[in-house]
Structures are given as C-alpha cells and as structure tokens.
Amino acid sequence: MRMTVLIAALWAPAALADCPVAGDLEAGLRFSTSDGNVEVLEAFTPGVVASFYYEAGTLDSRVLLAQGIYMIEYMPYDGTALEASARDTYIYEHSPQDMPVPTTGDMLTLPVTVNEGGELSRATDVFVADAETTITFGDCSYRMLPIRMYFDTEDQQTYDILNYLPELGVAYLAQSFYPDGSDTYDYTTLEVVN
Template structure:
C-alpha cells in the first residue's frame, strides 16, 4: 500500500509545484485554449502588466493593464510587430496604485479619456465585480472573480466585456465579448509559466 501511495503523493506535489504563482509574473504566465489561442502576461513595473494575445507570434494584440485589470493601451500585432496606426489608449483619472482592486459584489464607475483613430474622446465604463469561485486549468486551480464591464455611452446597449480576474496572480483576461452583432467566448484550458 505504501509503495502505491508514494508515487501518487510525489506526482500530486509535482503537479501543484508546476502551477504558476504571482512570483512567476516577472518571467510571465501563459494561458492556452483548446484551439491554440493564447494570452501571455508579465509584469512590467509597479502596478502594470503587459498582455499578448494571439493565435501565433505573428498576429494578435498587445495590451497594457493597470493593476492587471484596467485596459490603458491596446495595439494590433501584424507580422510579429506592433502596428502604431492601431494603437488606442485609455487614460484613467487615477494613477494605477489608486485604482480599486475588485471586491466581491462591489463595482466602480469611471470616465476615461480615450485616443483612437486619431481622435480624442471619453468613455464611461461601469465595472461590476462578481463573487469568487474556483477556475481550473488542467491540474491548476485558482480563485476567480468574473467582472462585467458595460459602456453606457455607446449606441449599443448590449455591448459588454466579461473578464476573469485571478487575484492570486493579479491578472485578468477577456473571457467574453458581447454586442448586438456577435458574441465571442475565450475558454482557456491550460496555464503555464512562460519560457
């Protein structure tokens, strides 16, 4: 009996040890879907996280997230390089260190200054913080809080984004996008430390 249990204990410990932690954010953490889409994150300074989304290293997008949550910049990646013409920025009225961390059942409404397509504007964003649950990526499991973002100033009242925020890692990824014309769901099934 002991000979059977010992390998199981060793394998379980090895699987748990392989699960990324917040300490791995300097190297990076990568999520992958069943279809091969991926999103990789790494910290780039105090309260800032860079995210890379794509199907391969040549096409996708790069984001900058304050506190691993609030989008401050997005730019398309074409042929492996950022395309400056696609860059959009979102300026919040608070520095990242003062932007709220999500609290279950809470929320935040904010108006941000925007710059996209050569135009300056503003956008109201309403964040609704959901209740904590557990999210599993193969052998790794984390606390997860769904966060819904609505944009009431837009002509499309159905537009909303749903993020999955992992407080143990300090990052969030886009899990759902909805508008009057379409819905997209990004279902990541694995997580690993970036190489």
Template sequence: MIRFPLTALLLAATGIAGGAQAGCPTGADMTSGVTFRLSTGETESFRRLDNGLIQGLFAYEPDQASRTLLARGIYLLEVVTLENGKPDFTTRTTYSFPQPPSELPLPASGGEWSVTAATYGEGHIATERQHYAFGEMTWQSYGACNYDMIPITIRYPELDDEQRHDVLHFLPELGLSYLAEFHDKDGSDIYDYISIETSQ
C-alpha cells in the same frame, strides 16, 4: 460571515487550491510571465513590468498578435496590433483614468465601480463611460491548475448597444485578468482558456 464555494473549500482542504499545486504558476512567476492556451489554439501571455503594469500578448496568427497594458491587471491602458513583433501604431488606442494606475480599485466581491475614461485612437480624443460589476469569488481550472477567480462584468452605459458588455476573469493570485466573454447585439464570443504554464 464570508462564504466560499464548497468546491473551493474542498480544494483548499486537500492542498490543491490556487497556484500552489506542483508545476502551476504562482504570483512569483509573473516577472518572467505565464502563458495560457485557448481551446481554439491561440495563446495569451502575461507578465509584470518593472512599473507594475501587466502586459498581455494575444497571439492569434503566426507573426501577428495584439498587445495590451493593464493597470492592476484589470484596467485597459493601451492596445496595439503587432506585426512580426513590431507595433503598428496606426492601430494603437490608449485609455486614461482620473486616478493614477496604482490607485484604481481592486475587485471586491459583489462591489461595483463606475468611471469615465479618456480615450485616444486613430487621431481622435473621446471619453468612454465604464461600469464594473465584481462578481462573487469562485474558482477556475486550467488543466490541472486551479485558481481563485473573480468574474468582472464591464458595461458601457453611453453606447447605443444596450447588450454590449465584456466579462473578464480576474485571478487574484497572479494579479491578471483576461477577456472571457464578449457580448453585443450581433451575438457573443466565449473564450475558453484551457491550460496555463510559465512562459518560456
């Protein structure tokens, strides 16, 4: 039997679970995009490209941002810094997986998956072992909007820092994930996403 959090069941019963709430983005909005706001004032926007990849744009200063490309809304394929809207290719890092992007696994609650990715950045080719642990589905609120959410923990077994790991929040209805937590031996950063709207 599949068990769901009581709160999620109550939300579903009252008709307000997921992005179907009035004014809340749905998967249909991903072509034009959705924008989250963090409690610290930054914004992160996501949209689905014609090739099916998800582009993320994290704006942290006026005229400065980082752009990511995600396979299946989860797996990082590219990250690059933007200056005045233009990519600074000296900061670009790419990741390649053994499978085509469309065949990388979607999260299954309680499941795990490991892979070795090839990386290229700053003129160097390397490999990176990644281990994904998919948590149990719960729900996440962004203001008045509520969505099913699967937490994903990514660890890097070959790194010397055993405490290094990331936590993503994956929203199946929108087909995207964002970095919610970063941990290493020097400490932790928690990113609090507080609202969501369709991109202008």
C-alpha cells in the same frame, strides 16, 4: 513506510502541484485555448501588466492592463512590428498602480479619456464584480472573480466578461457580448513562459 509515502503523494492536494504564482509574471504567464490561440501576460511596469495575444501562432496585439485588469493601451501588430500609429490609449483618473482592485459585489464607475487613432473622447466604463468562484487549469485551481465591463452606462447588451485571478493579479478576456451574438475565449491551460 514506502507505501505510506506513495499514498500521501497520490492524495496530495492540487495546491502542491507546480502551479504558476504571481511572481511568475516576471517570466510571463501563458494562457492557451484548445484551438491554439495564446495570451501571454508579463509584468511591465509597477501596477501594469502587458498582454500579448497570439492567433494561430502569430502576434495579433499588445494590451497594457493597469492592475492587470483595466486596459490602458491597445497596439495592434502589423506583421512585422507593433503598430504605434494605430495605438489607442485609455486614461483613467487614477495612476495605474492606484486603480481600484474590485471585490465581489463592487460596481465601479470610472470616467476615462479615450484616444483612438488621434481622436479624443470621454467615456464612462462600468465594472461589476460578480460572485467569486474557482477556475482550474490542469491540476491548478485559482480563485476567480468574473467582472462584467460595460463601455457605456446606457448599453447593457454590449459588454465584456473578464476573469480576474486575484492570486495572480491578472485578468483575461473570457467573453464578449453584442446585441447580435457573443464570442468566448476558453483558456484551457496555464503555464509559466520559459
């Protein structure tokens, strides 16, 4: 009998592992790269997730994400505090909790009012949801929807790829592409903040 229980435990699916779930956003979810960079995502207000990005253990910035996807505020950290005077805001036509949640094949064209350092402008962000796949952090697997975010309807060379995890209700920046190169943010671990 003990052998049967041991074998069952060894063959238990990863889904039974102690994996972070959407409810853990209250405490915070920590995504880490192999080189020590960290992004902590936390519930902020209804429909909004706060993302705190750390480089080499030092806070770099805080971003507010509507539906855990759409950047609605960026605030850098100046070494002692979040720098309100350098705050950028992005106002879409929907309230944060009413922003659309993309599914495979969606192409969302969203007008946005941008306030960068007190200078107002209008833009159109385009979000293209590619085919859903699976991503794994340790023993934990999640559905993952790659979303291409274009900042200009005319520029197809400059865009970000967000990895949206529907089961957690959050996205993180996975890659940025520019005409002369790209940056990759390869998160290898996911855990609940204690």
